[in-house]
Amino acid sequence: MIKNKSLASPYIVWSVIFTAVPLAIVIYFAFTDKNGAFTLQNIMDIGQYTSVFVRSIVLAVIATAICLVLAFPLSFMLSRMRASRQSMILMLIMLPMWMNFLLRTYAWMTLLERNGLINRFLGLFGIGPFNMINTSGAVVLGMVYNYLPYMILPLYTIMTKIDSSVIEAAQDLGAGHFRVVTKVLIPLSMDGITTGITMVFVPSISTFIISRMLGGGSNLLIGDLIELQFLGNSYNYNLGSAMSLMLMVIVLLCMSFTTADGEEMEAMV
Amino acid sequence: MTDLKKRLAAVLAATVVAASALTAPAFAETEVDDGYDYTRFADDNITLNVYNWGEYISDGSEGTMDVVAEFEELTGIHVNYTTFDTNESLYAKLKSGGGAYDVIIPSDYMIGKMANEGMLEELDFSNIPNYEKYIGDAYKNQSYDPENKYSVPYMWGLVCIIYNTTMVDEGDIASGWGLLWDEKYAGQILMFNNSRDAFSIAGKMLGRSINPSTVEEVEESAEKLKQQKSVVQAYVMDEIFDKMGGGEAAIAPYYVGDGVTMIEDNPDLAMTLPAEGTNIYIDAMCIPKGARHKEAAEMFINFMCETQVALANVEAICYSTPHTGALELLDEETRENEFMYPEDGYLALCETMSVLPDELNSAMDSAWSSVRSYDATGNAWLMPVLLVVMLVLAAVGFVRKAIRRRKRDY
Structure with a gap:
């Protein structure tokens, strides 16, 4: 095992410059006013935007849950396939990610519109048109579509490590499908689940472009609110920093739920 | 060397x-x-x-x-x-x-x-x-x-209303900025996703200057914009080109220069300058x-x-x-x-945006975010859902801990 700590120094320098220092700046701005004096006013001002924060959390939680429900069975099936087929399907999952994020979201805009492809197709059968764009549902859809691969990949990675004989053993001992999933699969892939949840939840809660393009600008999320502080009229970076700090605290809180769960699960197994 | x-x-x-x-x-x-x-x-x-x-x-x-x-x-x-x-x-x-x-x-x-x-x-x-x-x-x-x-002026222009002639009745055009509040076209109206432009229009609707002079005026304009929200399809900027060009929306305020470009692409579109006057930039x-x-x-x-x-x-x-x-x-x-x-008579009705004091700018920003997160139909379900999710999470965590404790006791 390599013990020499100096090998990590490039990363330490990197993270100090690009993580620690910016974080300190954010905290500094969050607790000062325009003249640099200490104040709690910024944090208190956030109170009036509670509904936006709540909406962001709810939408991100829903998107994460949908991603998990979709990705879990898919990852399992994927991990049991022949190696050649696995790599092909993984390719298919990764393929959309080669395209620009904005472009993918823009494409959904044209699909969901009132005169969009989906409504026109349904129109052929005399159904619709449905009002799909500019709704919270469209925002969730955008999140799920864009972040699903981040859920699949960690789940798949961890599930390939589960030996099929473990599952067979459970079945031999009389466990039904449901029990195999709850007692064997889920506990064994808990690490992947928590990683996946983190990787989907964090970008979902802080996104602003998805809500702008698919939410019609009226489903304001935290990300939009923060952007508004920096690119709005008043250029209030103190309030913007306070909001970013608040967002970080929320994310940390939510993450503590999942990681605590993971540890307990491991302890149980 | x-x-x-x-x-x-x-x-x-x-x-x-x-x-x-x-x-x-x-x-x-x-x-x-x-x-x-x-x-x-x-x-x-x-x-x-x-x-x-x-x-x-x-x-x-x-x-x-x-x-x-x-x-x-x-x-x-x-x-x-x-x-x-x-x-x-x-x-x-x-x-x-x-x-x-x-x-x-x-x-x-x-x-x-x-x-x-x-x-x-x-x-x-x-x-x-x-x-x-x-x-x-x-x-x-x-x-x-x-x-x-x-400064040396480079270009200028007016804010106008762009509408789709196949979707909007010719008779309604005369209502000026009121067209953007017309319930007849609910769900087909686009609005600026930009506080300064949106508040200019609200100011004109209230028969005032496009530049608010007090915090109260900002708040009244915000009220006006909240009333409009139920008929607005989306708050957009450059997406207007797509949405108007494709017939996705019927009415949108935008800049005349871009309106000319849009009409070239979609001949069904037309422009109108509201009689109340508009913003000249x-x-x-x-x-x-x-x-x-x-x-x-x-x-x-x-x-x-x-x-x-x-x-x-x-x-x-x-x-x-x-x-x-x-x-x-x-x-x-x-x-x-x-x-x-346009002729000088109309230009006399138009105003440029002035520099606002910090106080009005921040009032406008917070009013604007409240306009955009405001929901007339009520998002009453949001809070309970969050509460339930949190409760479930807490309950699951609690039960887990209890199980663990009992196991440890054995």
Whole structure:
């Protein structure tokens, strides 16, 4: 095992410059006013935007849950396939990610519109048109579509490590499908689940472009609110920093739920 | 050493010339006024950073003049041309020291704000003789730059209402800005996703100035905008091109210049100027504090005010020009276009945006975010759902802990 700590120094320098220092700046701005004096006013001002924060959390939680429900069975099936087929399907999952994020979201805009492809197709059968764009549902859809691969990949990675004989053993001992999933699969892939949840939840809660393009600008999320502080009229970076700090605290809180769960699960197994 | 440097510079210059010769269109040099020495920096190897709105210059596409390349060829100055999409992002970038620019082209109220904060250089108009010569008097002495110290007008225009003639009844057009509040077109109306523009329209609806003067006025305008929210399909900016072009929406307020472009793409669209009057905006060229090549920047501004260049620009982007020489050369149809060059009587009803004090700006921002997160039908389900989710999570955690504790006890 390599013990020499100096090998990590490039990363330490990197993270100090690009993580620690910016974080300190954010905290500094969050607790000062325009003249640099200490104040709690910024944090208190956030109170009036509670509904936006709540909406962001709810939408991100829903998107994460949908991603998990979709990705879990898919990852399992994927991990049991022949190696050649696995790599092909993984390719298919990764393929959309080669395209620009904005472009993918823009494409959904044209699909969901009132005169969009989906409504026109349904129109052929005399159904619709449905009002799909500019709704919270469209925002969730955008999140799920864009972040699903981040859920699949960690789940798949961890599930390939589960030996099929473990599952067979459970079945031999009389466990039904449901029990195999709850007692064997889920506990064994808990690490992947928590990683996946983190990787989907964090970008979902802080996104602003998805809500702008698919939410019609009226489903304001935290990300939009923060952007508004920096690119709005008043250029209030103190309030913007306070909001970013608040967002970080929320994310940390939510993450503590999942990681605590993971540890307990491991302890149980 | 110096010899080597010179040779390198020569090679570099040759490559630049060769490169620009490759990209330049077939016709050669631009006609410029006599008596201005455009070549005085030719050997200095200067790079000029120009920061302009996106698609806001004649760039050589479809056989038009490539203004930047022509300037480079004429002067030997290299231009690093980049674009921004809102006044606010330009401001944020300059304020945070994120860019060193020599020429910027903000709009009226932003010029005023930047001038107040000492972010602009005073221009030396002896280097910009074309300003005196060509820029129309109507565009001078504006409130954002009362003494004409900081800016040279580049383009101007009005905010109009764009509508789809197949979806909107001709009779409703007369209702002016009220059209944007008309429940008959609920779900087919687009609105500016930009607080300043949105509050201008609300101000006009309330029969006031487009510039709020008190916090109460901001709040009343916000109320008006909240009333509108139930009929608005989406708050957008450039997405308007797509949504109006594709017939996705019926009515949208936007800039006349872009309206002309949209109508070219979709002949069903038409424009109207509300009788109450509207916002007139002027985008002008300025030099930010700390510009490295101020005199070369002034040369660029002067070049932009050459008649042929101004004409090429205005023809390419379809906005209205403050350049009297270019205006005369425009074809008659454009010159008499009632939206691009409306008569003076209507222009008297129009206002530019003024610089607002900090207090009003932050009131407007928070009112604007509350407008956009406001929901008349009520999002009553949100809180309970969150509560339930949190409760379930907490309960699961609690049960787990209990199980674990019991196991440990064994």
